[in-house]
Amino acid sequence: MYINAIGHYIPTQRVTNEYFKNVNGLDADWIVQRTGIETRSRCSEEENVDTMAFAAVENALPRLPYPIGEVDLVVAAHYCAFDTVGTAAHRVQRKYDIKGAKVLYASSACSSFVNGLEIIEGYFAMGKATKALLICSEQNSYFSTDSDPKAGHLWGDAAVAYFLSKDKESENDIEILSVFTEGLGQIGKGPDGVRLRPKEEGISMPDGRDVFMNAVKYMEYALDKNLENCGIKREDHAYFITHQANMRIVKQLARMMGTPMDKFLNNIQELGNTGSASAPLVLAQHQDELKKGDIVSLMVFGGGYSCAAFTIKR
Numbered sequence: 001m002y003i004n005a006i007g008h009y010i011p012t013q014r015v016t017n018e019y020f021k022n023v024n025g026l027d028a029d030w031i032v033q034r035t036g037i038e039t040r041s042r043c044s045e046e047e048n049v050d051t052m053a054f055a056a057v058e059n060a061l062p063r064l065p066y067p068i069g070e071v072d073l074v075v076a077a078h079y080c081a082f083d084t085v086g087t088a089a090h091r092v093q094r095k096y097d098i099k100g101a102k103v104l105y106a107s108s109a110c111s112s113f114v115n116g117l118e119i120i121e122g123y124f125a126m127g128k129a130t131k132a133l134l135i136c137s138e139q140n141s142y143f144s145t146d147s148d149p150k151a152g153h154l155w156g157d158a159a160v161a162y163f164l165s166k167d168k169e170s171e172n173d174i175e176i177l178s179v180f181t182e183g184l185g186q187i188g189k190g191p192d193g194v195r196l197r198p199k200e201e202g203i204s205m206p207d208g209r210d211v212f213m214n215a216v217k218y219m220e221y222a223l224d225k226n227l228e229n230c231g232i233k234r235e236d237h238a239y240f241i242t243h244q245a246n247m248r249i250v251k252q253l254a255r256m257m258g259t260p261m262d263k264f265l266n267n268i269q270e271l272g273n274t275g276s277a278s279a280p281l282v283l284a285q286h287q288d289e290l291k292k293g294d295i296v297s298l299m300v301f302g303g304g305y306s307c308a309a310f311t312i313k314r
Contacts, residue, residue, distance in 0.1 A: 001117075001120070001121055001124060001164060001165070001166060001175075001176045001179075002164065002165050002166075002167070002168050002169065002173040002174065002175055002176065003162055003163070003164055003173060003174040003175075003176060003312065004063075004064060004065055004066070004131075004163040004164065004165050004169050004170065004172075004173055005060040005061070005063035005064040005065070005162075005163040006060055006063070006160070006161070006162055006163075006174075006280075006283065006284045006287055007056045007057055007058065007059030007060025007061070007063075007160065007161040007162075007284070008056050008059055008158065008159065008160045008161070008281055008284035008285065009052045009053075009055035009056040009059060009158065009159045009160075010041050010157075010158045010271065010281075011041045011042055011043045011044060011047055011052070011157050011158070012044075013041065013042045013043070013044055014039040014040065014041060014042070014270070015039060015040050015042050016028070016038070016039050017029075017031045017032065017037070017038060017039070017153070019146075020146065020152070020153045023146045023147050023152070024146065024147045024148060024149040024152050024153065025149060026149060026153055031153055034246075034248070035153070035154065035246050035247060035248070035268075036246065036247020036248065036250075036266075036268055036269055037153070037154065037247075037268055037269065037272050037273075038269050038270065039269075039270055039271075039272070040153075040154070040155060040156035040270075040271060040272025040273075041156040041157050041158055041270070041271045041272065041274065042141050042156065042157055043139050043141055043142070043157045047139075047157075048082045048139055048142065049078070049080055049081065049082035049083075049088055049137045049138075049139045049142070049159075050082055050083075050088050050091045050137070052137045052139065052157070052158070052159035053076070053088040053091065053092055053135045053137040053159050053161065054091075054092065054095060055159065056135065056137065056159040056160050056161035057092060057096070057133070057135070057161040059161070060161045060162075060163060063172070064163055065169045065170040065172070066131070066169060068096050068098065068133075069096075069097070069098060069099065070131050071098050071101055071131050071132060071133045071163070072100065072101050072102065072129045072130060072131055072132070073101055073102045073103075073120060073123050073128075073129035073131070073132040073133070074089045074092060074093050074098060074101050074102070074103045074104075074132070074133045074135070075089060075103075075104055075105075075106060075116045075119055075120055075132060075133070075134050075135070076088040076089035076092075076104070076105045076106070076116075076135045076136070076137070077105075077106045077107065077108075077112040077113050077115055077116025077117075077119070077134060077135070077136055077276065078107065078112050078113070078135075078136045078137055078138050078275065078276050078277065079107045079108075079109050079110070079112055079138070079196060079275060079276060079303075080137070080138045080139045080140060080142060080143060080196075080275060081105070081107070082139065082142070084105070087103075087104075087105040088105070088135050088137055089103045089104060089105055089135060090103055092133065092135060098133075102123070102128070102129060104119075106119055108181070108183070108276075108302060108304060108306045108308075109194060109276065109302030109303035109304045109305075109306055110243050110245070110275055110276045110278070110300055110301065110302030110303065110306075111181060111276065111300050111301070111302035111304075111306040111307060111308040112136065112275075112276035112302065113134070113136040113160070113276045113277065113279070113280050113300070114179065114180075114181055114276075114298070114300055114308035114309065114310055115181050115306075115308060116134045116136065117134065117164075117176070117179050117310055118179045118181050118308075120132040120134060120164055121176075121179055124166040129166075130165060130166045130167070131163070131164070131165045131166075132163070132164045132165070133161065133162070133163055133164075134161070134162045134163075134164060135159070135160075135161050136159065136160050136161075136276055136277045136280060137158075137159035137160075137277065138157060138158060138159065138274055138275035138276060138277045138278075139157045140155030140156060140157055140203060140272075140273070140274070140275055141155060141157050143196055143198060143202040143203040144202055144203050145201070145202050145203075145204075148202075148204060150204070150205055150206070150208060151203070151204055151205040151208070154205075154245075154246075154272055154273045155203070155272055155273055155274075155275075156271040156272030156273060156274040157274065158271060158274040158277050158278070158281050159277055160277050160280045160281050160284050162280065164176075174287075174290075174312050174313070174314055175312065175313045176310055176311070176312055177230040177232060177295075177310075177311045177312065177313055178226050178227075178229040178230035178232075178310065178311050179226070179308075179309075179310040180222055180225045180226035180229060180308060180309050180310070181222075181306070181307070181308040182222065182225070182306065182307055182308070183304065183305075183306050184214070184218060184304065184305035184306055184307055185304055185305060185306075187214060187218075187305055188210045188213070188214045188305065189206070189207050189210045189211075189305075190304065190305055191303075191304055191305075192206065192207075193205070193206070193207055193210050193211050193214075193303055193304075193305060194211060194302075194303030194304075195303070196303075211245075211301075211303075212246065212248070212249060214301065214305055215243070215245060215246075215249050215301035216249055216252045216253050216256065218301055218305070218307040219242055219243065219249075219253055219299040219300065219301050219307060219309070220253060220256055220257060220299070221307060222299050222300070222301075222307040222308055222309040223240075223297055223299045223309045225309070226297065226299075226309035226310060226311055227297070227311065230311055232295060232297075232311055234257065234259065236295050237263065237295050237296065237297060238263075238290065238291070238294035238295055238296055239263055239264070239265050239286075239290075239294070239296045240257075240259065240263055240264050240265075240296070240297055240298075240299070241264070241265050241266075241279050241282045241283055241296060241297070241298045241299075242264065242266075242279060242298075242299050242300070243278055243279050243299070243300040243301050243302070244266060244267060244268040244271070244272075244273060244274060244278035244279065244281075244282065245268070245273050245278070245301070246268070246273075247266065247268055247269070250264055250266060250268075265282050265283075265286050266282065267281065267282050267285060276300070276302065278300075279298045279299070279300050280298065282298075283296065283298060283312075290314040291314060292314055293313065293314060294313070294314040295311065295312070295313050295314075296311070296312050296314075297309060297310070297311045297312075298310055298311075298312075
């Protein structure tokens with residue numbers, strides 16, 4: 001499976017740590033120490049999940065080596081749904097007049113993007129699709145509560161769009177060597193670790209410590225499971241990218257792996273936790289820096305719980 005083009009969109013608005021002092025009582029320095037976040041991206045009143053998805057697709061199109069009309073599978077994989085009936089996938093299909101394509105929406109918290117990759121891999125393997133568009137658009141600010149002292153200060157908004165194909169389409173394609181996902185509803189706080197209940201409390205994280213401990217453990221677990229599948233070693237990597245939830249999680253994972261921090265690419269300092277878009281967004285931002293032959297693994301952990309990883313070769 002190959003990545004043919006990558007696009008992304010990040011709202012221009014930034015919310016600083018100082019804003020939260022009068023909203024939830026947290027000091028700016030404390031937020032940096034505990035999360036690594038200095039600002040977070042936020043949609044304007046005119047932006048939403050769908051508009052960000054459109055912008056991410058537009059950003060990818062100049063790199064796409066075939067007409068968008070050749071796409072025969074559109075998958076929206078994210079947890080921030082603006083409309084769970086007329087999904088972002090259907091909106092994109094309509095906007096770009098993608099006829100005859102299979103279209104669906106899937107969610108597995110912050111693992112959603114990688115679960116979307118695996119769904120596409122399955123369609124390719126069954127011979128039911130040959131070219132796909134994977135959209136991941138997270139508008140956390142639509143559901144978050146700034147006054148929540150446990151998690152209100154964490155969230156950012158952003159979107160990515162990845163065009164994928166079963167076969168290689170151009171010399172600029174990035175090969176996906178393997179994909180791994182696993183549900184973890186049976187561990188720790190499981191489905192109660194992170195919640196999104198729009199009519200009750202929005203998005204919340206009742207037990208951050210449980211999320212932290214399991215995120216560190218199971219992102220490394222997902223990485224190792226994925227590398228077993230493709231025969232790649234940790235030392236073969238140019239970079240690693242983790243789910244951008246907390247910089248302390250990244251640093252702890254680096255210590256456990258015995259890997260220097262300069263091998264980890266991050267954007268949480270500026271953008272906050274952009275949900276399941278976060279790790280693929282980091283790759284989108286750094287795609288032009290990768291050299292031919294570079295190997296990069298992305299590992300994520302999501303509410304539910306869930307974990308996932310995939311490995312690419314430039």
